[in-house]
Amino acid sequence: MMQLNCISDYSVILRKRVTMLVDFNNINIPEFMDSTFFEAAFKSGFHEKVVEVKNVFFTMGPKLGENYISHIYRADATYNEGDADDKTISLIIKVQPSGPLGERFGEIGLFRRERDIYVHALPEIERLLDGEAIAPRFLYYMPVPVETFVFVDVTPLGYILANRVKGLDEEHCRLVFEKLAKFHAASKVLAREQPEVFRIFSKDLFADSSEDQNMMQQSFIPNFEHLAKVVQTWPGFEETAEKLNRFISIIPQNMAKWCGPAKRETKVLTHNDLWVNNILFKYENGKPIDLYFIDFQGSVYSSPGLDFSHFLYTSPQFDVLDQKRDLLTEGCYYKTFKSTLENLGYSPIPTLENILEEIEKRETVGFVWSVVKLFLICMDPSECGENSLENLTDKDKGDRIRGIGMSSKRFVSTMQYVLRRMEKIGVLK
Template sequence: MCSIVYHSEIGDSPPQHLDVAFFEEVLETALRTAKVQLLSIHCKLGSSTGENYCSKIYRVTIEYKLHSDPKHTKQQMFIVKSIPRIESVEFIEDLQVYLKEKITYYDVLPRLELLMQCKQRFGPKLYQCRKQPENALVFEDLSESGYVMASRESGLDEDHCILVMEHLAEFHASSMALALLDPHIFEAYGDGMLSPNGLARDNALLMRFFAGNGQELHSLVKTWPGFERISDKIAKYLAHQRDNLIRSQAPSDRDIKVLNHGDLWVNNILFNYDVVNNRPVDAIFIDFQLSVWGSPGIDINYFFYTSTKLDVLQQRRPQLLKRYHDRLAGTLLGFNMDIPVPSYEQILQEVHRREAYGFFANYGILPTVSQDKAQTADNNLENFQCEDFAKQKVKQMFASARLEQTLRYTLPHFERAGVFD
């Protein structure tokens, strides 16, 4: 009889809702056959503690035999994303992230990849999902194909950023084509990370987290000589923080409309490398739970201000935007569907109009992203419910040298862009 063996790092609370019967169905779906015998199931953590806030990630290895080949033992690996039902993450229910992600993987991504004639993959395969007793999704393990995460602490260099921009442009372009073929396909994608529903309650975790980061940003910047004017403007921004956050993502009739990934930062991008030259040659996105239909400036600004090395942001921003536009235009023309091709100047306007979203990403997300791994071991949603822990952790985040260097460059940029006006 097959049983599940849990690695010691999982501790005393193994995911009992992920049972043998569930994984048997997962394997049958992956192999496209029910004629299989499970021999063993090994479950361990799939990411380091403090790397995931709203979900638990497990890496599962299943050993099995096929009825057609009973002499040989085979194995298959899967990634399981389990989203616990706890009050501290009520915004997950508000944003319907489980449903959105399931629809994206089952329906949207396969159709986008078909539009690309299967020359580009946008995400891993989803093999199984379960809503009760906890939301859980089971994906292929892309590490078996050589895909790995880059360093979130140091940020991405130009080679990585070029690859992401070109891949993002293909993702956005194919979503524009799909919207033309199926005008209602993206109606469920009206809410993203800064949805009014998710930010509605003052005492909710999401709003408290962003408010804490905003106050710490102001406390830090007002100690910097020469930043007095910007400090005053940040204070005015924070006086209406919720409205400013919502406005930074709110749709506009002027927008070019694409499907945004919605949470495009280092840990949500997997890279494959040419090992000889140690250069990235492919990228695949993961975690589409916050995808939103809207301006491409949402994804581009979020990526720029959470995931690039500072020198890339300072020196190569126009070149990256040109790469994005060239690939977007080429992909749209390749569809031969008479889709209006945005000009480079229009893309620049989209990015400029969403600079406020970049500012949010810079103070709301980058402080967490840039933390040293040694400081993130106790980062979880339960701990952040404690006010003293949250205050101490936010101060720790904003003590990052990388963060300070980045803010000293980006804040004057955001002022020039009119974000604080």
């Protein structure tokens, strides 16, 4: 197992100390992001090499309405590794949010879970995949004064977010399920090679404690209640609205069962928050050719159905969800999953029937997340300024946001599909 040697103490500095300029560029930047912070980040990320960091220039602060579990900053750093020429690298700095919500995220260990993914799991998974990258390069984690990550910003390399409002077309979805299958398959091999690593990821951080269930109830239930009122207005969905109201009453006591690991299941390391804004795509002539997954705070060693259902009911365009489901399941995900395990010498390989069973068992998870976040995903960025978790838990402000998001054409089409599917498989009774 890899040693935790990339976690550096906040006070550590480079052996070659230089005067560094950190330019906040009139952006409201936390005070701890000073020269010492960046020196420690480079020492960690460059594996103790003597690197002279000359200057850091911030180019972006947090944007409202797009990130809910962290604040994101972007900066450019100029450094020298002892060569004649200076080099420039773009950085993403990810910070735990302030206030009661941020404190709660810290208590349940979301950032520590992501640290463990980047330190213990991803390097080994990428090794098994012959160096194929799953995520952007991780440089540094700092626990105090506030939990903070530093990553290489892959935007200059051509990796960007896709259009979440429009949703992902078939080409994007094929790429997602192929990369996801490789990630899952390699994690299965790693779990056999290094079972001690996966004990770290055996607990679902979102669903295990009563406090977390109370937080979910406060955040989730208003979305379901508002949706039930909207569904009642759709012709032919009157009985569905009644079933939805009955479903609401069983959410709090069942979230842990629906979302958490089970004793008997095909287990892989899941992303567990797989939706369009947690995927960065690279394009060539307008076509997606590669991707990185980001934001692994919720990762858990559990069913592949968690990722499959979460993504399927939040991120594809409606026609892809409606017409290409079997193709994505069998032709993209399972075909790649099986071939990756074969190449890595793993046996016995789960059958297609095993995977289909895992997906169906976890469709309730996809349903829940579609209600919780699809209306936000479908909202135009110009309408997202008020989309904070605090506003969503305020009844008046929250209902206004839900009213906008749940009236979009994509939301209505997708949710009608999902509701009919939940009735068909018996989730809604």
